[in-house]
Amino acid sequence: MIKTLIFDFGDVFINLDKSGAMKNVLDLFEIETLSEDLIAINTLYEQGLIATEEFLEFYQDNFPNLSEKDIIDAWNYILKDFPKNRLEFLQQLAKEKKYKLILLSNTNELHINWIKDQVLFYDDFKACFDAFYLSHEIQLRKPNTNIYEFVLAENKLIPKECLFIDDTKENTESAEKLGIHTWNIDETSEDIINLFKIKKDLF
Structure with missing residues (x-):
């Protein structure tokens, strides 16, 4: 029982809009697929093994043309x-x-x-x-x-x-x-x- x-x-x-969020990220970052590094950092962040500041800093280092707001908006795009x-x-x-x-x-x-x-x-x-x-x-x-x-x-x-x-x-x-x-x-x-x-x- x-x-x-x-x-x-x-x-x-x-x-959630998983497919829409993925398309949005790939278009925004101008990449074809998520690299192993991006998948790894996302997993670490989701598991609380890195802080939000470190997570955002990683993305800004890798995509310097994007603002912190751009990254946060892209990250939260999945939530409906x-x-x-x-x-x-x-x-x-x-x-x-x-x-x-x-x-x-x-x-x-x-x-x-x-x-x-x-x-x-x-x-x-x-x-x-x-x-x-x-x-x-x-x-x-x-x-x-x-x-x-x-x-x-x-x-x-x-x-x-x-x-x-x-x-x-x-x-x-x-x-x-x-x-x-x-x-x-x-x-x-x-x-x-x-x-x-x-x-x-x-x-």
Whole structure:
């Protein structure tokens, strides 16, 4: 029986434009693909292993024709709207207190600051959770299995009693190796508000 629901953030609650953001970055930086160096620095930043100042300095050193604002705007381009009905769904879950609710997101400081500024109900959203983990704060990152082990240990959870919802297949596959139930949500055709219809076999 499922006792704990572990949610990703992007494309589960807040909508993302991954393809649009990538096209925007490649056009802005006038490159064809992201180099290994850029991918590495992005990963370090998302895991909280370098500070925002160092991250921005790296990009300005590599793309001196761009301002700090250009870089921040490009970085945050991926973040879109947060449908209110998803908040209401979560608030109802929190009110019922039937499940422990946990957020587990690969999120960096620039993104979460943008969300805090743009999503007027961010505090209400965060208040729904029993635990709220952002990769840059805990210095762990999906799909590495140690991030799931951390959440299980911190909250004294039994894997088979947990359901983890994430839009990235690599992340759900990693969680499954530990015995956690998963839903690799397809954001193009599925919505978190339909959780109990789509995954009714688990409840």
